[in-house]
Amino acid sequence: MALIEIRDLVKKFDRQVVLDGINLDVVEGEVKVVMGTSGCGKSTLLRCINRLVEPSSGTIHFRGQDITGHGVDVRALRQSIGFVFQQFALYRHLTVLDNVTLALRKLRGMSRAEAEEKALHELARLDMADHRDKYPAQTSGGQKQRAALARALAMDPAVVVLDEPTSALDPVMSREVAQLIDRLHRENVTMLCVTHDLLLAGSIADRVTFLDKGVIRAEDTIAHLSKHHPDEQVRAFFGCEENAR
Amino acid sequence: MSGWNAFLRDLFEQMPLILTGLGETLKLTVTISISGLLLGVVVFYFSQSHWAWVRHLIRAYISFFIGMPLIVLLFLMYYGLPQWGVSMSPFMVAVIGFTFNVAAYNAAYLTTAYNGLDHGEIEAARAQGFKPLQIFRFVTLPQVLRLSVPALTNQIICNLKDSSVAFLIQYTEFFARVQELAATNFQFFRAYLFAALVYLALVSLIVLAARFIEKRVVIPGVYR
Numbered sequence: 224m225a226l227i228e229i230r231d232l233v234k235k236f237d238r239q240v241v242l243d244g245i246n247l248d249v250v251e252g253e254v255k256v257v258m259g260t261s262g263c264g265k266s267t268l269l270r271c272i273n274r275l276v277e278p279s280s281g282t283i284h285f286r287g288q289d290i291t292g293h294g295v296d297v298r299a300l301r302q303s304i305g306f307v308f309q310q311f312a313l314y315r316h317l318t319v320l321d322n323v324t325l326a327l328r329k330l331r332g333m334s335r336a337e338a339e340e341k342a343l344h345e346l347a348r349l350d351m352a353d354h355r356d357k358y359p360a361q362t363s364g365g366q367k368q369r370a371a372l373a374r375a376l377a378m379d380p381a382v383v384v385l386d387e388p389t390s391a392l393d394p395v396m397s398r399e400v401a402q403l404i405d406r407l408h409r410e411n412v413t414m415l416c417v418t419h420d421l422l423l424a425g426s427i428a429d430r431v432t433f434l435d436k437g438v439i440r441a442e443d444t445i446a447h448l449s450k451h452h453p454d455e456q457v458r459a460f461f462g463c464e465e466n467a468r
Numbered sequence: 469m470s471g472w473n474a475f476l477r478d479l480f481e482q483m484p485l486i487l488t489g490l491g492e493t494l495k496l497t498v499t500i501s502i503s504g505l506l507l508g509v510v511v512f513y514f515s516q517s518h519w520a521w522v523r524h525l526i527r528a529y530i531s532f533f534i535g536m537p538l539i540v541l542l543f544l545m546y547y548g549l550p551q552w553g554v555s556m557s558p559f560m561v562a563v564i565g566f567t568f569n570v571a572a573y574n575a576a577y578l579t580t581a582y583n584g585l586d587h588g589e590i591e592a593a594r595a596q597g598f599k600p601l602q603i604f605r606f607v608t609l610p611q612v613l614r615l616s617v618p619a620l621t622n623q624i625i626c627n628l629k630d631s632s633v634a635f636l637i638q639y640t641e642f643f644a645r646v647q648e649l650a651a652t653n654f655q656f657f658r659a660y661l662f663a664a665l666v667y668l669a670l671v672s673l674i675v676l677a678a679r680f681i682e683k684r685v686v687i688p689g690v691y692r
Contacts, residue, residue, distance in 0.1 A: 273595055275591065275594060275595055298597040298598075298599065299597065300597075301594070301595055301596065301597035302596070302597035304595075306592070306595035306596070308588055308591070308592055308595075310586075310588050312586070312588040312589050312591065312592035313589070313592075314589055314592075314593075314606075314607055315586065315589065315611070315687055315690060316610050316611050316614065316687050325606060326596045326597070326598070329598070329602060329606060330596070330597055330598065357688075357689075358687060358688040358689050358690070359689070360687065360688065360689025360690045361688055361689040374596075378596070
C-alpha cells in the first residue's frame with residue numbers, strides 16, 4: 224500500500240478548476256517528482272496533502288486513512304509531513320538552531336537540551352552545524368534550503384514535501400540540492416518534490432509525473448517523454464531538457 | 469532677577485507637592501503604557517481572526533477610539549457616568565480611558581508591522597502543525613513587536629505628554645501641581661517653561677531608552 228494515495232482530487236477556487244481529478248501514489252522510500260509549468264497546480268496539490276488548502280472533492284489517503292474528511296487531526300497530520308517551501312520560509316527572528324528546535328519544543332514537548340541535541344544531529348547531517356547560531360538573513364540560499372530541510376527532518380516526518388526546491392537558487396546550489404535529495408533518498412527518506420526544473424528532476428528521479436492545467440498528462444522517464452510521448456506539448460516541455468543538455 | 473528668585477523660592481517651597489505630582493504623572497504613564505500595550509496586543513490578535521464579524525468589530529473599535537478625542541472620553545467617563553450611578557476615581561478613569569485609546573493606536577501600529585511580514589513564515593508554521601495561538605505567540609508577535617518598537621516607544625512619549633490632560637478630571641499629576649505653582653505667584657511663563665523643560669527631560673530619557681531597545685531587538689542581517 225502506498226504511503227499517500229490521491230484519488231480523483233479536485234480543487235476549485237470559485238469557478239477556476241486548479242486540480243481536475245488527480246490520481247497519484249507516493250510509495251514509502253521513493254522520490255516522487257511532479258513537474259509542470261508555473262500555475263499548473265503543483266503547489267496547490269502539495270497544500271491539499273497537508274490540508275493547507277481544502278480539496279473540493281476526491282480523497283487523499285495517508286497511511287491508509289482518509290485525511291480529507293471531518294474529524295481528522297489536521298495538526299497531527301501536518302507534523303507527519305515535512306514541508307519545505309519554495310522561499311524556505313525560515314522564521315527570520317530565530318537562529319537556524321531555534322528554527323529547528325521550535326517545533327520540537329512546542330509541539331513534541333521536548334526540553335531545550337533534548338531539542339537542541341536532536342536539531343544539531345539534523346543540522347550536522349546536512350552540514351549546517353557550523354551555521355547554527357546564524358539568523359536566516361545571514362545565510363546563503365543553499366544554507367537556507369538546508370536549514371529548512373533540517374527543520375522538516377527533525378520532526379521525523381513520514382514524507383518530506385519539497386515545493387520548487389531550486390527555484391530560488393543558482394545552478395551550483397541547485398546541483399547541491401539535487402545531491403542532497405539523492406543522499407536523503409539513499410537514507411530511505413520518502414520525498415514528494417514538485418518542480419519545473421528539468422535538470423533537478425532528471426537527477427533525483429527516474430520517472431516523473433507531468434501535471435498540466437490541473438490534470439496529470441503523463442508519467443514516464445524524461446527521455447521517453449521528450450521523444451516518444453504522443454502529445455506534442457509534453458514533448459516540447461521535456462524537449463527543453465534535451466536541448467539544455 | 470528678583471522675579472526668578474521669587475519663582476525659584478516658590479518652586480522649592482512647593483517642590484514636595486510637585487515631586488508628588490511628578491510621581492503621579494510617571495505612575496499614570498507607566499500604567500497606561502503597559503496596559504495600552506497589553507490590550508493593544510489582544511486587539512491586534514483579534515484583528516487577525518478568521519471570523520469576519522470579529523475583524524469588523526475590532527476595526528470599529530480602532531476607528532472609534534482613534535477618532536474620539538481623549539478629553540471627550542475622559543469627561544464622558546468622569547462627569548457623565550456618575551449620572552448613571554457609576555463613579556470612579558480620577559486615576560481609574562484616566563487609566564481606563566487612556567488604555568482604550570492607547571490600545572487602539574498600538575493595535576494599528578502592530579497591524580502595520582504585520583502587513584510587512586513574510587506571510588510564508590505563517591504558512592510554514594501552520595504546515596508544521598502549530599495552533600493559531602502558538603503561531604501568534606512564537607512567530608507573529610515576536611516579529612511585529614520588534615518591527616513596531618519605534619512606533620510603540622513614540623506612543624509612550626505621547627502617553628507621557630498626554631497624561632497632562634488628566635488634570636482636567638481632577639487627577640493631581642505634575643501639570644496640575646505646576647498650575648498651582650503658577651497660581652500662587654502668577655509667574656505663568658516661568659512655571660510653564662519649567663513644566664516644558666521637565667517634560668522635555670523625561671521625553672529625552674524615553675528616547676534614549678527607545679534607541680537602546682531598538683538596537684537590542686534588531687534581527688541580525690535584516691535591514692530596516
